[in-house]
Amino acid sequence: MFTGIIETLGIVTKVVKELDNLHITIKSSITNELKVDQSVAHNGVCLTVVAINNDEYTVTAIKETLDKTNIGNLKVSSIVNLERAMKLGDRLDGHIVQGHVDETGTCTHIKNENGSTVFTFNYHSANNNITIEKGSITVNGVSLTVVNSKENSFSVAIIPYTLENTCFKTLSENDVVNLEFDVIGKYVSRLTIRD
Structure with a gap:
């Protein structure tokens, strides 16, 4: 984990x-x-x-x-x-990430804000993965908070430290990224689809 x-x-x-x-x-x-x-x-x-x-x-x-x-x-x-992998007893500073990518997404827009950078991604709605506003998402292994959640897209706002210390600094529009959706959201989504 x-x-x-x-x-x-x-x-x-x-x-x-x-x-x-x-x-x-x-x-x-x-x-x-x-x-x-x-x-x-x-x-x-x-x-x-x-x-x-x-x-x-x-x-x-x-x-x-x-x-x-x-x-x-x-x-x-x-x-x-x-x-x-995290050690048992360590602080969980991000969120629970399994290292099992659910699907890939595409970076569709990058916008420099005053002190942050907003990245927008599209993904395939047919896979029944979901994001929620202020929920967790993992993009290329980075634990992030969702902003602007839509049916098959979402954005994340990256602080300068994260931009500089991850491969977000090399990310461009149209690049393909790995997405792991929040594990709790995946179980809730699966239960809802079965009903």
Whole structure:
């Protein structure tokens, strides 16, 4: 389980396709603290560390992950949001994040405000995912508060610290992002659809 509070950024140094899998090697400031078999969220996608070499480590994404996330879009020099799984007893500074991406969305608008940046995203309403005003959403692994919630779109307001310390600083309009909707909202939505 994760919190959506990004620990550090990583830089992709190698991408290797093998059958339907993608092996991604990342250079990061936390590599020396990782171990093989550890779960790390990469842009919100929980992946297992399979190899470590000096300040770089490798994870493998299978076809299911590549089909449902933006991980397949990573290339050498891509910047990735990183968060290790939370420790039992730690503060939950963000919200409950599973590291299981529900779907991808598209950044449709970026607007600089006086002290913040507002990003707007569209997603597919056919998947029955929902956002609510002032509810939680995870975008590329970052725990954020929803503003301007609509049927298949929402906005988030990013403070300068978050903009500078996450891959939001490289995000452009039309970029594809990973979305994990609030776990409580997903259960409520599922119960409502069954009735």
